[in-house]
Amino acid sequence: LQDVVNITRNLNQYFPKTKDPVIVVNAGGWNRNGFTDEKLNAAKYQLISEALNELDLDGVTIAIQTMPPFPWHFGGQSYHNLFVGADEIVEFCKNNPKIKICLDISHSMMSCSYYGWDLLEFVEKVAPYNVHLHIVDAKGADGEGIEIGKGDVNFPALMSLLDSDNPNVPFIPEVWQGHKNGGEGFWSAFEFLETIK
Template sequence: MKVRKHDVMDMLKFDPKILEFHFSDSDLELELDSNFDQQLIVHCYEYFNRKIVDLVALEETNQIHSKETSIQLVQKAIDKTIQLGENFKGKPSIIVHPGGYSLENLSTDNIQKMKNMVVDSVKQLEISGVNFLLENMPPYGWFYGGRWNSNIFLESEDLIKYCTETNLNVCFDLCHSQLYCNKVGLSLIDELNKIKDFAMHYHLSDAEGPEGEGLQFGEGDLPFDKVIPILNKLENRSFAIEVWKGHEQGGKGFRYFLDKLIENGLLVQ
């Protein structure tokens, strides 16, 4: 279940097996005064001091941290995850967006440069104390009130290449993938079947077109009737619901989405 510190108690009533904390840069100062029976996942911040964290940045700008600074900032989040993990069961995990953003369309050469930097950047991190999970990206991201292009970590083939080169797993966001598939004409089911052996954790919400992210169940075109049977066959995998404003009113939106998943056949153990 997705949480921030102030709504942890509301989310515990769902009896989740994991708690996924969505970090902002201020959470480097977060302290927890309770122990939890759940496993911890931290979703790393996308901004730090109002600039975007980007592990494959081609250069530093007034809106994007350099690759080198971004690596340092992700390491801080990893170290904090390890510290907070002492309050939870098992080995903690951290989910990180790889970056690769641009306001303008990039040349094929520059996109390839970004792709080539992913593994090198991750290898500069000390990740032995966490399950380190890069997350696949949607075709577009929204920063500073505007639409940016996501240029890397979009197709399952790129994720699989990364996983085989690093021997690491990924977080697979089904909504992100559906948005990308809608844009380029791929099949989400094909993408899921390719990546499922490498995905340790899943993000779930509905999606529409190339930009409609975080929608409630049934508001988009994600084929849950085909996705749910695949998810039911997976072992040792977790998921978190990422519905927009789903945490409000005591998690009302999360509850509705979860109920619809179960109603449509998802096995929740």
């Protein structure tokens, strides 16, 4: 990660208006065999804090991505234990004030579906620590990256909340295979988002 930080700092000379460019990271916490004992999470969060404190992060912002309960990695589906719940994310950010989050709407919607949480309450809690958004829909607890507007996310309510709590936070529409066919998935996501009032 230190190499990525160094490269990002070096590239920043070409983007002089960008202050402390954001590096989105998945900080780990997944397991192939099932969810781990929640009592172990505090120690795992502490290890992440210690690892991040060893890095020279001057001139960049680390944004840890919010995660779903059942992420897909290229080796298959697994179980995620960290950066899933809003309260634990807030606690981590309070304990590590230099570290922020990337709010992945699909990931957080799936977590809310699985655990019975309310997405808007989730977003409201983590918004003060959010510096980047992945705007994407979700269906159920493991339907990731579906076309925006075809899943469980109430986009008009979400956009109203984000306009209020995160008005200047940059975002990308994160559509699975959205780059294909000349970016068709991304363009349709933008078109959908432009219709929200």
